[in-house]
Amino acid sequence: METKNKSKILIADDSEMNRSILLDMLEEEYEIIEAENGTEAVAILQQMGTEIALVLLDIVMPELDGFGVLDMMNKYRWIEDIPVIIISAESSSTYLDRAFELGVTDYISRPFDNLIVQRRVTNTILLYAKQKRLFDMVADQIMEKEKQSSLMIDILSHIVEFRNGESGLHTLHIHTITELLLKRLGQMSDKYKFSHQEISAISTASALHDIGKIAIPSEILNKPGKLTKEEYEIMKTHSAIGDSMLEQIPFYQDEEIVKAARQICRWHHERYDGRGYPDGLKGDQIPISAQIVALADVYDALTSERAYKKAFSHEKAIEMISNGECGVFNPELLGCFRDIADDIRAEFAAGSGRADMSMKEVRSITDEILHRKELTTSDRTLRLLEHERSKYRFFASMSNEIQFEYTVDPPMITLTDWGAEQLGVKEIIMDPKHNEDALRIIGKDALENLGKQLRNTTPENPIAKYNCQLHVKGEARWYQVICRATWSVDEPSEYLGAIGKAVDVHNEHTRMTDLERVASHDGLTGLLNRSKAEQMIRDRLMNNPNGNYALFIIDLDYFKNANDQYGHLFGDEVLKYLAEKLRQSVRGGDIVARVGGDEFLIFLEYRRGALESSVDRIFHHLEGQYEDFKMSVSMGVANISGEACDYETLFHCADQALYASKRAGRGQYKFYDESMIHTLSVISPIDRGGEEEVR
Numbered sequence: 295m296e297t298k299n300k301s302k303i304l305i306a307d308d309s310e311m312n313r314s315i316l317l318d319m320l321e322e323e324y325e326i327i328e329a330e331n332g333t334e335a336v337a338i339l340q341q342m343g344t345e346i347a348l349v350l351l352d353i354v355m356p357e358l359d360g361f362g363v364l365d366m367m368n369k370y371r372w373i374e375d376i377p378v379i380i381i382s383a384e385s386s387s388t389y390l391d392r393a394f395e396l397g398v399t400d401y402i403s404r405p406f407d408n409l410i411v412q413r414r415v416t417n418t419i420l421l422y423a424k425q426k427r428l429f430d431m432v433a434d435q436i437m438e439k440e441k442q443s444s445l446m447i448d449i450l451s452h453i454v455e456f457r458n459g460e461s462g463l464h465t466l467h468i469h470t471i472t473e474l475l476l477k478r479l480g481q482m483s484d485k486y487k488f489s490h491q492e493i494s495a496i497s498t499a500s501a502l503h504d505i506g507k508i509a510i511p512s513e514i515l516n517k518p519g520k521l522t523k524e525e526y527e528i529m530k531t532h533s534a535i536g537d538s539m540l541e542q543i544p545f546y547q548d549e550e551i552v553k554a555a556r557q558i559c560r561w562h563h564e565r566y567d568g569r570g571y572p573d574g575l576k577g578d579q580i581p582i583s584a585q586i587v588a589l590a591d592v593y594d595a596l597t598s599e600r601a602y603k604k605a606f607s608h609e610k611a612i613e614m615i616s617n618g619e620c621g622v623f624n625p626e627l628l629g630c631f632r633d634i635a636d637d638i639r640a641e642f643a644a645g646s647g648r649a650d651m652s653m654k655e656v657r658s659i660t661d662e663i664l665h666r667k668e669l670t671t672s673d674r675t676l677r678l679l680e681h682e683r684s685k686y687r688f689f690a691s692m693s694n695e696i697q698f699e700y701t702v703d704p705p706m707i708t709l710t711d712w713g714a715e716q717l718g719v720k721e722i723i724m725d726p727k728h729n730e731d732a733l734r735i736i737g738k739d740a741l742e743n744l745g746k747q748l749r750n751t752t753p754e755n756p757i758a759k760y761n762c763q764l765h766v767k768g769e770a771r772w773y774q775v776i777c778r779a780t781w782s783v784d785e786p787s788e789y790l791g792a793i794g795k796a797v798d799v800h801n802e803h804t805r806m807t808d809l810e811r812v813a814s815h816d817g818l819t820g821l822l823n824r825s826k827a828e829q830m831i832r833d834r835l836m837n838n839p840n841g842n843y844a845l846f847i848i849d850l851d852y853f854k855n856a857n858d859q860y861g862h863l864f865g866d867e868v869l870k871y872l873a874e875k876l877r878q879s880v881r882g883g884d885i886v887a888r889v890g891g892d893e894f895l896i897f898l899e900y901r902r903g904a905l906e907s908s909v910d911r912i913f914h915h916l917e918g919q920y921e922d923f924k925m926s927v928s929m930g931v932a933n934i935s936g937e938a939c940d941y942e943t944l945f946h947c948a949d950q951a952l953y954a955s956k957r958a959g960r961g962q963y964k965f966y967d968e969s970m971i972h973t974l975s976v977i978s979p980i981d982r983g984g985e986e987e988v989r
Contacts, residue, residue: 312352347422465501696709736762831941881898
């Protein structure tokens with residue numbers, strides 16, 4: 295098929311079916327390139343660059359997801375020239391907001407409508423072609439204007455430098471440092487907000503800071519030794535002379551660049567403590583433009599060789615300025631200066647010149663045009679997006695679920711807007727382990743326990759369930775947190791995060807009614823009860839009879855003493871504490887239950903060779919102390935490996951191992967072995983009510 299004149303579209307989606315559907319819709323008009331994961335998509339973009347006219351991007355993909363692709367496109371600035379349309383069944387406002395923040399142009403939901411796909415693809419490609427032409431036109435005009443406006447300034451400043459015996463790079467260095475400081479100060483302080491035009495005007499005007507030196511006699515200007523007092527007084531007049539020269543220009547006095555140049559010329563030798571000249575201004579009386587150029591001028595003077603001195607190193611110059619050896623400067627400005635110290639060295643090492651700086655200015659200004667909402671997002675898209683958001687908010691509120699996504703890198707919880715509203719927090723919580731909102735809602739211990747459960751999942755069994763109290767609007771309520779851990783496809787797999795929801799277990803709209811929960815869970819500890827655990831274990835054994843399984847029975851030693859000494863309410867708290875420790879010890883897919891009284895059960899699937907270490911880890915995790923009561927458990931473990939076994943046999947093998955452990959002195963665990971087989975017939979496989987008499 296002839297593809298010579300066709301625009302190229304990259305479809306990045308791990309579903310071959312989705313790629314095939316889009317291929318059928320678009321291949322007649324476009325050349326289609328396919329990528330089945332984010333990593334492959336980035337490699338294609340790296341290789342082909344702007345040959346790609348459009349990217350159709352899925353969000354959920356292996357190796358590198360759609361957000362990872364967008365991050366790379368922003369990092370390498372491909373997003374500025376290559377439009378991206380999200381193709382996904384995921385209509386979460388959180389997903390879409392994040393995607394649009396990363397530069398996505400449009401969104402197409404699945405299932406695909408042929409007409410919608412073709413129209414949006416065509417419109418987006420045409421739109422970006424027009425924007426590219428607009429960008430080029432604006433860039434050409436700005437570049438031409440910049441060349442003309444800076445040419446005479448450069449010539450004049452170089453004349454001054456020539457008379458002063460300074461390096462021809464001095465003007466460019468001052469320009470570079472001034473621009474970097476302006477941008478950093480704008481980022482760090484709400485007090486100073488500079489537009490692109492202001493940054494450009496002040497940076498350009500900085501080249502004229504020493505124009506008044508043209509009137510200073512050369513024998514003073516280039517004297518190799520120290521100036522006399524009289525000579526120094528003459529030298530100091532250059533700042534006022536420069537201001538006067540600019541004031542006498544008959545035109546353009548209202549232009550920003552002229553205003554900035556006059557301020558810089560006159561006051562760039564003022565100092566923050568009032569000990570500068572010519573007017574002895576102090577603190578914020580000195581215009582910030584003059585303060586910035588003063589700092590830039592001092593740095594370049596220190597690091598440049600002059601007729602009267604050798605050059606200092608970059609590090610020494612930073613140290614001298616920071617220590618106040620070169621006069622007093624605005625502390626806030628000094629902080630910004632230290633922040634950009636590495637950038638200054640990098641810029642100078644790269645040989646930045648006015649042409650390079652002008653290109654940066656052009657890119658910055660034209661970016662504003664390129665990314666205006668009215669150019670990148672159609673009204674129809676905004677209406678559709680708002681419709682999807684409204685729909686999603688409605689479903690989330692009706693389900694009464696707090697839905698979220700967690701990523702390990704960066705550590706971040708992203709909530710639905712409805713969930714964030716319920717919790718009274720922002721939709722994005724950064725670094726949850728140290729975030730006050732997250733710790734207030736769930737608590738440090740519960741957050742760590744949930745994290746442990748997620749990390750203990752596997753790609754084959756990624757589900758984790760965890761019951762905990764959340765503090766919602768000042769009220770502590772029990773929630774069940776259900777998560778699906780996400781893992782990389784690498785070998786070995788890497789834990790990446792999770793998606794999940796928190797369901798209010800007391801709410802009448804939850805999927806499990808109160809009656810169902812009472813029937814399946816222990817009312818005191820919130821764990822499964824014995825009958826529900828038995829049913830689940832039987833199902834597991836029936837569905838996969840040849841797996842490697844282990845059943846633990848755990849008995850809390852000396853629990854009667856806790857009740858006798860501290861009362862039954864205290865005893866209840868001890869049982870709840872142990873139940874929580876049990877939850878922490880297992881993975882999401884494992885079964886934990888209260889068998890009755892002070893006895894508990896764990897059923898899990900294990901990897902060959904890993905059971906003994908798992909048992910030892912769980913046993914020691916259950917040790918400890920609750921207030922004044924020392925926690926000690928006895929534990930019996932029975933396991934089967936690669937052979938069918940029924941629930942009764944497995945349960946009572948574990949029970950006999952527990953019996954043997956308690957007979958041996960408690961506070962230990964034992965695995966079932968053949969020496970315990972004779973005791974199996976002592977206890978009924980159905981009723982353990984007479985167990986204490988047997989023991």
